[in-house]
Amino acid sequence: MNMKKRLAVFSAITLCILSFTGCKGKNVAPTEATHLVLIYGNHANANPPDLSIVEEELMEVALSYGSVTVIENDGAPYIAVQETAEKPSANISNPNKQRRARSFVAQVETLVEENAIPLTEEVNTLESVQLGVRSMSEKEGKKVMILADSGLSTTGALDLTQDYLDFLNVEEAISTLSKEQAIPDVSNIDEIITYSLGDVAAPQDSLSNEARGNLISLWEGIFTEGGRVPDCKDTIYKQKNTQTNDMPSVSKVATKKTLSDLPYVEADSPSETAAEPILSDVDVVEIPESQVAFVANTADFSSQQDAEAALQPLAALLCKQKTTCILIGMTATDGDAESSRTLSRERAEAVSKVLQSFDVPENQICCIGTGYDRTEFFTEDLNPDGTLNETFAVNNRCVLLIGTKNKAAQKLLKSYS
Numbered sequence: 001m002n003m004k005k006r007l008a009v010f011s012a013i014t015l016c017i018l019s020f021t022g023c024k025g026k027n028v029a030p031t032e033a034t035h036l037v038l039i040y041g042n043h044a045n046a047n048p049p050d051l052s053i054v055e056e057e058l059m060e061v062a063l064s065y066g067s068v069t070v071i072e073n074d075g076a077p078y079i080a081v082q083e084t085a086e087k088p089s090a091n092i093s094n095p096n097k098q099r100r101a102r103s104f105v106a107q108v109e110t111l112v113e114e115n116a117i118p119l120t121e122e123v124n125t126l127e128s129v130q131l132g133v134r135s136m137s138e139k140e141g142k143k144v145m146i147l148a149d150s151g152l153s154t155t156g157a158l159d160l161t162q163d164y165l166d167f168l169n170v171e172e173a174i175s176t177l178s179k180e181q182a183i184p185d186v187s188n189i190d191e192i193i194t195y196s197l198g199d200v201a202a203p204q205d206s207l208s209n210e211a212r213g214n215l216i217s218l219w220e221g222i223f224t225e226g227g228r229v230p231d232c233k234d235t236i237y238k239q240k241n242t243q244t245n246d247m248p249s250v251s252k253v254a255t256k257k258t259l260s261d262l263p264y265v266e267a268d269s270p271s272e273t274a275a276e277p278i279l280s281d282v283d284v285v286e287i288p289e290s291q292v293a294f295v296a297n298t299a300d301f302s303s304q305q306d307a308e309a310a311l312q313p314l315a316a317l318l319c320k321q322k323t324t325c326i327l328i329g330m331t332a333t334d335g336d337a338e339s340s341r342t343l344s345r346e347r348a349e350a351v352s353k354v355l356q357s358f359d360v361p362e363n364q365i366c367c368i369g370t371g372y373d374r375t376e377f378f379t380e381d382l383n384p385d386g387t388l389n390e391t392f393a394v395n396n397r398c399v400l401l402i403g404t405k406n407k408a409a410q411k412l413l414k415s416y417s
Contacts, residue, residue: 033066033141037132039125040080041073041149043118044250045204049148051109053195053233057144058108061085062101066142069135070112073149074248075122077131080115083108121248125153126177126222129184136189144191147230151197151215152204154251157182158222162407164284164376165211166256174221187227194219194232205255205283254406258286259310284377284409285314285401287351289394299346308354314401315358322364326409327352328400329369332393333381337371341416344399345369351399368416372396376408 036057042048061068062085070081085104092100129147136143154161157180163173177183186192197219198212207215216232223230291310293302301307318325329344348367356362372378377400381392402409 032064033139034060034064034144035066035068035136035139035141036061036144036146037069037071037135038112039071039073039077039128039132039145039147039149040112040116041123041125041147042116043074043123044247045123045152045200045202045252046150046250047199047201049195051112053148054146055105057146058105059101062104063097064141067139068108069132070108070116071128071131071135072116072118073123073125073128074118075120075124075155077124077128078119079131079135080117081108081111082135083111118248121250122155123149123153123250124156125149125151126158126182126184127156129186133184133186133189142191143189144193145186145189147192147194147219148196149194150200150204151194151219152200152253154253160215160253161251164254164256164406164408165214166208166284167377167379168211168214168218170214170217170221173218174225177222178225183222183226185226186223189228192223192228192230194230197232204250204252205257208256211255252283254284254402254408256284256286258288259291259314283403284406287311287314287399287401289397292351292399294347294350297343299343299350301350307351308357311351311354312358315355315360318355318360318364319358324364324404325366326402326404326406326413327365327367328377328402328409328412329367329371330375330378330396330398330400331371332396333372333388334393337373340371341369341373342371343369344371345416348399351401366413366417368413370412370416375412377412 034057036054038054040049058068060066065085065087067084068081069079071077072080083104085101088100125147128149129145132145136145152160157177174183198207198215200206220230220232287310292307294300295302317323327348329346329348331340331344334340345368348369352362352365352367355365370378372381374380379392379395381389381396383389404410404413
């Protein structure tokens with residue numbers, strides 16, 4: 001066989017292989033219909049999702065003559081948009097096919113912005129996922145679910161206002177949801193993608209790295225337990241800032257602050273009112289040993305003057321906002337458990353006395369001590385061999401100030417009062 005014939009045969013075989021495998025590229029029509037369900041997190045305490053992040057998937061839907069279902073993720077999730085890309089009655093050229101697809105995407109984006117609006121207070125993300133699964137139960141073809149939301153569910157089976165994300169035991173949380181049969185069965189979904197988990201907007205305070213990491217792990221675990229490992233994208237939305245004051249309210253999820261994180265209004269400030277509440281009635285403020293130190297094994301401050309200087313801004317804030325709170329003393333895992341609980345309570349009471357000296361009413365604060373009990377706010381500080389890990393132990397040598405509406409703190413108050 002001469003060289004020309006060999007090349008011709010090779011080209012024919014190559015063309016055959018490419019056409020058989022599909023050689024799929026961007027905006028090439030898929031071989032099966034793609035059905036997309038978009039869980040759209042347009043609600044208070046989060047920025048509306050940027051629809052440009054799902055344009056590629058929407059184009060795939062349009063080119064495969066599939067369908068898109070958009071679920072508004074509020075306290076009572078509902079289907080806000082449901083559209084199918086109609087197949088033309090006759091074959092059309094690829095340029096016309098692309099134009100029709102882009103027109104379909106633009107139409108869907110317009111419908112989402114017009115119709116996917118929050119109607120009910122709070123956010124029930126698990127219910128949104130369940131609704132999305134049901135909406136595709138009868139579909140044939142490729143099924144894709146996209147969760148475009150902060151992930152901070154505040155009602156239903158997954159109510160993150162009852163947890164403290166910085167210390168969330170993810171495995172335990174998933175186990176509890178599984179026992180309650182609240183994990184959605186997503187095994188029939190071919191692909192799950194999440195965008196912007198943990199990205200929030202005022203008045204919700206930003207999440208710490210630990211809280212965001214726990215939140216991502218939580219959703220990864222929920223979807224994995226349900227039968228499909230998700231692809232959690234670390235994509236940042238273009239900030240739209242289109243929230244309005246008439247949006248249904250969404251409860252804040254507790255966030256961790258330290259004394260140095262707190263902006264505050266001085267007691268003698270000429271300003272009569274603060275523009276925004278600074279200390280939420282669910283937030284947690286850590287008063288660490290590095291800022292308010294005690295003499296070892298006592299409730300005496302190493303320096304009374306330094307303790308007062310560190311606590312005065314917090315006292316001014318409490319006086320201004322009149323936030324009722326719980327002071328929880330904690331210790332590292334060392335010594336007798338009962339003695340540690342007593343010592344930690346005495347240290348909380350010592351902090352309370354300083355705050356009262358700056359005119360915080362006594363009835364605005366209550367004190368408990370948990371020592372090194374494994375509470376929601378405790379960081380495990382023992383090495384596998386039982387020795388103390390100082391890296392983590394320092395996190396437990398503190399007093400926490402927590403708003404009385406924090407549900408985890410309420411449970412501790414009942415147990416330790």
